Amino acid sequence: DGGITQSPKYLFRKEGQNVTLSCEQNLNHDAMYWYRQDPGQGLRLIYYSQIVNDFQKGDIAEGYSVSREKKESFPLTVTSAQKNPTAFYLCASSIWTDLSGANVLTFGAGSRLTVL
Amino acid sequence: GQQLNQSPQSMFIQEGEDVSMNCTSSSIFNTWLWYKQDPGEGPVLLIALYKAGELTSNGRLTAQFGITRKDSFLNISASIPSDVGIYFCAGRRGNQGGKLIFGQGTELSVKP
Numbered sequence: 001d002g003g004i005t006q007s008p009k010y011l012f013r014k015e016g017q018n019v020t021l022s023c024e025q026n027l028n029h030d031a032m033y034w035y036r037q038d039p040g041q042g043l044r045l046i047y048y049s050q051i052v053n054d055f056q057k058g059d060i061a062e063g064y065s066v067s068r069e070k071k072e073s074f075p076l077t078v079t080s081a082q083k084n085p086t087a088f089y090l091c092a093s094s095i096w097t098d099l100s101g102a103n104v105l106t107f108g109a110g111s112r113l114t115v116l
Numbered sequence: 117g118q119q120l121n122q123s124p125q126s127m128f129i130q131e132g133e134d135v136s137m138n139c140t141s142s143s144i145f146n147t148w149l150w151y152k153q154d155p156g157e158g159p160v161l162l163i164a165l166y167k168a169g170e171l172t173s174n175g176r177l178t179a180q181f182g183i184t185r186k187d188s189f190l191n192i193s194a195s196i197p198s199d200v201g202i203y204f205c206a207g208r209r210g211n212q213g214g215k216l217i218f219g220q221g222t223e224l225s226v227k228p
Contacts, residue, residue: 035218105149106161109157
Protein backbone atom coordinates (compact mmCIF):
# COMPACT_ATOMS: atom_id res chain seq x y z
CA ASP A 1 0.00 0.00 0.00
CA GLY A 2 1.21 3.48 -0.82
CA GLY A 3 1.77 5.93 1.97
CA ILE A 4 4.11 8.09 3.99
CA THR A 5 6.39 6.67 6.66
CA GLN A 6 7.82 8.85 9.39
CA SER A 7 10.45 7.71 11.86
CA PRO A 8 11.06 7.63 14.68
CA LYS A 9 7.61 7.93 16.24
CA TYR A 10 9.07 9.23 19.51
CA LEU A 11 12.41 10.94 19.99
CA PHE A 12 14.10 12.45 23.01
CA ARG A 13 16.92 14.91 22.67
CA LYS A 14 19.18 16.78 25.02
CA GLU A 15 19.49 20.51 24.62
CA GLY A 16 22.20 21.48 22.15
CA GLN A 17 21.86 18.36 20.02
CA ASN A 18 20.74 18.21 16.41
CA VAL A 19 18.21 15.53 15.47
CA THR A 20 16.98 14.33 12.09
CA LEU A 21 13.44 13.13 11.43
CA SER A 22 12.92 10.79 8.52
CA CYS A 23 10.08 10.98 5.97
CA GLU A 24 9.69 8.55 3.08
CA GLN A 25 6.80 8.31 0.59
CA ASN A 26 5.99 5.77 -2.09
CA LEU A 27 3.06 7.67 -3.59
CA ASN A 28 5.16 9.10 -6.43
CA HIS A 29 4.19 12.58 -5.24
CA ASP A 30 6.17 15.55 -6.47
CA ALA A 31 5.84 17.77 -3.42
CA MET A 32 6.69 17.11 0.21
CA TYR A 33 6.15 19.21 3.31
CA TRP A 34 7.04 19.45 6.99
CA TYR A 35 4.59 20.89 9.51
CA ARG A 36 4.91 21.54 13.20
CA GLN A 37 1.94 21.06 15.54
CA ASP A 38 1.70 22.49 19.04
CA PRO A 39 -1.27 22.01 21.41
CA GLY A 40 -4.16 24.31 20.56
CA GLN A 41 -2.54 25.57 17.38
CA GLY A 42 -3.01 24.71 13.76
CA LEU A 43 -0.38 23.20 11.52
CA ARG A 44 2.50 25.53 10.80
CA LEU A 45 4.57 25.02 7.68
CA ILE A 46 8.32 24.63 8.23
CA TYR A 47 9.67 23.76 4.77
CA TYR A 48 8.31 22.37 1.54
CA SER A 49 9.77 20.99 -1.67
CA GLN A 50 8.12 20.89 -5.07
CA ILE A 51 10.87 18.97 -6.87
CA VAL A 52 14.10 17.14 -6.15
CA ASN A 53 17.07 19.32 -5.15
CA ASP A 54 14.82 22.32 -4.46
CA PHE A 55 13.01 23.44 -1.32
CA GLN A 56 11.41 26.57 0.07
CA LYS A 57 11.10 28.03 3.56
CA GLY A 58 7.68 27.99 5.13
CA ASP A 59 6.38 30.21 7.91
CA ILE A 60 8.66 28.95 10.72
CA ALA A 61 11.88 27.73 9.06
CA GLU A 62 14.33 29.21 11.58
CA GLY A 63 16.28 26.51 13.42
CA TYR A 64 15.38 23.80 10.90
CA SER A 65 17.03 22.42 7.77
CA VAL A 66 15.94 19.99 5.05
CA SER A 67 17.26 18.21 1.97
CA ARG A 68 15.56 16.65 -1.07
CA GLU A 69 18.10 14.43 -2.77
CA LYS A 70 15.51 11.84 -3.79
CA LYS A 71 11.86 12.20 -4.78
CA GLU A 72 10.84 9.72 -2.11
CA SER A 73 12.67 11.27 0.83
CA PHE A 74 12.50 14.61 2.66
CA PRO A 75 14.38 14.49 6.01
CA LEU A 76 14.05 17.32 8.52
CA THR A 77 16.88 18.29 10.86
CA VAL A 78 15.97 20.13 14.03
CA THR A 79 19.10 22.07 14.94
CA SER A 80 20.28 23.36 18.29
CA ALA A 81 19.33 26.84 17.03
CA GLN A 82 15.63 25.97 17.34
CA LYS A 83 14.66 27.60 20.66
CA ASN A 84 11.58 25.52 21.43
CA PRO A 85 11.81 22.26 19.52
CA THR A 86 9.47 20.10 21.62
CA ALA A 87 6.49 19.46 19.33
CA PHE A 88 4.69 16.99 17.09
CA TYR A 89 6.14 17.00 13.57
CA LEU A 90 4.09 15.98 10.56
CA CYS A 91 5.37 15.17 7.09
CA ALA A 92 3.03 15.32 4.09
CA SER A 93 3.14 14.91 0.34
CA SER A 94 1.02 15.84 -2.66
CA ILE A 95 1.05 16.03 -6.40
CA TRP A 96 1.91 19.48 -7.69
CA THR A 97 0.88 21.14 -10.92
CA ASP A 98 2.05 24.46 -12.26
CA LEU A 99 -1.57 25.50 -12.77
CA SER A 100 -3.11 24.74 -9.41
CA GLY A 101 -0.17 24.15 -7.14
CA ALA A 102 -0.56 21.66 -4.32
CA ASN A 103 -3.29 19.10 -4.50
CA VAL A 104 -4.69 17.28 -1.49
CA LEU A 105 -2.04 16.56 1.16
CA THR A 106 -1.48 13.05 2.46
CA PHE A 107 0.07 13.00 5.94
CA GLY A 108 2.36 10.62 7.76
CA ALA A 109 1.64 9.43 11.31
CA GLY A 110 3.92 12.05 12.86
CA SER A 111 7.01 12.15 15.06
CA ARG A 112 6.93 13.49 18.60
CA LEU A 113 10.15 15.21 19.64
CA THR A 114 10.80 15.98 23.29
CA VAL A 115 13.79 18.02 24.41
CA LEU A 116 14.96 17.13 27.89
CA GLY B 117 1.72 33.21 8.14
CA GLN B 118 -1.99 33.58 7.73
CA GLN B 119 -4.28 31.11 9.46
CA LEU B 120 -7.94 30.49 8.97
CA ASN B 121 -10.35 31.27 11.79
CA GLN B 122 -11.87 27.98 12.86
CA SER B 123 -14.59 27.68 15.48
CA PRO B 124 -15.37 26.43 17.95
CA GLN B 125 -11.98 25.55 19.41
CA SER B 126 -13.47 22.65 21.33
CA MET B 127 -16.77 20.86 21.75
CA PHE B 128 -18.06 18.45 24.39
CA ILE B 129 -21.17 16.63 23.22
CA GLN B 130 -23.30 13.62 24.04
CA GLU B 131 -23.29 10.59 21.77
CA GLY B 132 -26.04 10.92 19.17
CA GLU B 133 -25.93 14.70 18.96
CA ASP B 134 -25.21 16.59 15.76
CA VAL B 135 -22.06 18.72 15.45
CA SER B 136 -21.32 21.80 13.40
CA MET B 137 -18.03 23.65 12.94
CA ASN B 138 -16.84 26.28 10.50
CA CYS B 139 -13.90 28.14 9.06
CA THR B 140 -13.77 31.70 7.83
CA SER B 141 -11.23 33.82 6.04
CA SER B 142 -10.93 37.43 4.97
CA SER B 143 -9.65 36.20 1.59
CA ILE B 144 -11.25 34.21 -1.19
CA PHE B 145 -10.26 30.55 -1.43
CA ASN B 146 -10.59 28.21 -4.41
CA THR B 147 -10.25 24.98 -2.43
CA TRP B 148 -11.48 23.90 0.99
CA LEU B 149 -10.43 20.66 2.67
CA TRP B 150 -11.54 19.07 5.94
CA TYR B 151 -9.23 16.71 7.84
CA LYS B 152 -9.61 14.63 11.01
CA GLN B 153 -6.72 13.85 13.31
CA ASP B 154 -6.92 10.99 15.80
CA PRO B 155 -4.78 11.40 18.94
CA GLY B 156 -1.08 10.84 18.19
CA GLU B 157 -1.66 10.31 14.47
CA GLY B 158 -1.50 12.36 11.28
CA PRO B 159 -4.56 14.09 9.80
CA VAL B 160 -6.69 12.13 7.36
CA LEU B 161 -8.70 13.77 4.58
CA LEU B 162 -12.47 13.68 5.10
CA ILE B 163 -13.90 15.89 2.36
CA ALA B 164 -12.52 18.09 -0.43
CA LEU B 165 -14.48 21.02 -1.92
CA TYR B 166 -13.55 22.80 -5.15
CA LYS B 167 -16.52 24.98 -6.19
CA ALA B 168 -18.43 27.77 -4.45
CA GLY B 169 -21.73 26.45 -3.14
CA GLU B 170 -20.62 22.83 -3.38
CA LEU B 171 -22.21 20.54 -0.81
CA THR B 172 -20.56 17.15 -0.32
CA SER B 173 -21.36 14.25 1.99
CA ASN B 174 -19.23 11.39 3.26
CA GLY B 175 -21.37 9.10 5.39
CA ARG B 176 -22.51 11.10 8.42
CA LEU B 177 -20.31 14.03 7.42
CA THR B 178 -21.45 16.92 5.25
CA ALA B 179 -19.34 19.88 4.21
CA GLN B 180 -20.12 22.99 2.21
CA PHE B 181 -18.02 25.50 0.28
CA GLY B 182 -19.52 28.90 1.11
CA ILE B 183 -21.02 31.00 -1.66
CA THR B 184 -18.76 33.92 -0.80
CA ARG B 185 -15.75 31.57 -1.09
CA LYS B 186 -14.57 32.88 2.27
CA ASP B 187 -15.98 30.16 4.49
CA SER B 188 -16.74 26.48 4.82
CA PHE B 189 -18.81 24.35 7.18
CA LEU B 190 -18.56 20.76 8.40
CA ASN B 191 -21.50 18.98 10.00
CA ILE B 192 -21.44 15.58 11.70
CA SER B 193 -24.77 13.91 12.31
CA ALA B 194 -25.57 11.42 15.08
CA SER B 195 -22.11 11.53 16.64
CA ILE B 196 -20.47 8.33 17.93
CA PRO B 197 -17.47 7.87 20.27
CA SER B 198 -15.04 7.26 17.40
CA ASP B 199 -15.73 10.78 16.11
CA VAL B 200 -13.42 12.01 18.88
CA GLY B 201 -10.41 13.88 17.55
CA ILE B 202 -9.28 17.20 16.11
CA TYR B 203 -10.92 18.46 12.94
CA PHE B 204 -8.95 20.85 10.74
CA CYS B 205 -10.09 22.95 7.85
CA ALA B 206 -7.57 23.90 5.17
CA GLY B 207 -7.87 26.30 2.29
CA ARG B 208 -5.90 27.30 -0.76
CA ARG B 209 -5.87 30.65 -2.48
CA GLY B 210 -4.98 30.86 -6.14
CA ASN B 211 -2.15 33.34 -5.55
CA GLN B 212 -0.47 31.50 -2.68
CA GLY B 213 1.71 29.31 -4.86
CA GLY B 214 -0.53 26.39 -4.10
CA LYS B 215 0.24 26.17 -0.40
CA LEU B 216 -2.53 25.13 1.96
CA ILE B 217 -3.43 27.27 4.96
CA PHE B 218 -4.75 25.45 8.04
CA GLY B 219 -7.24 26.45 10.70
CA GLN B 220 -6.41 26.05 14.39
CA GLY B 221 -8.55 22.95 14.71
CA THR B 222 -11.74 21.97 16.57
CA GLU B 223 -11.23 19.38 19.30
CA LEU B 224 -14.30 17.15 19.59
CA SER B 225 -15.08 15.07 22.66
CA VAL B 226 -18.04 12.66 22.62
CA LYS B 227 -19.52 11.34 25.85
CA PRO B 228 -21.07 7.87 25.51
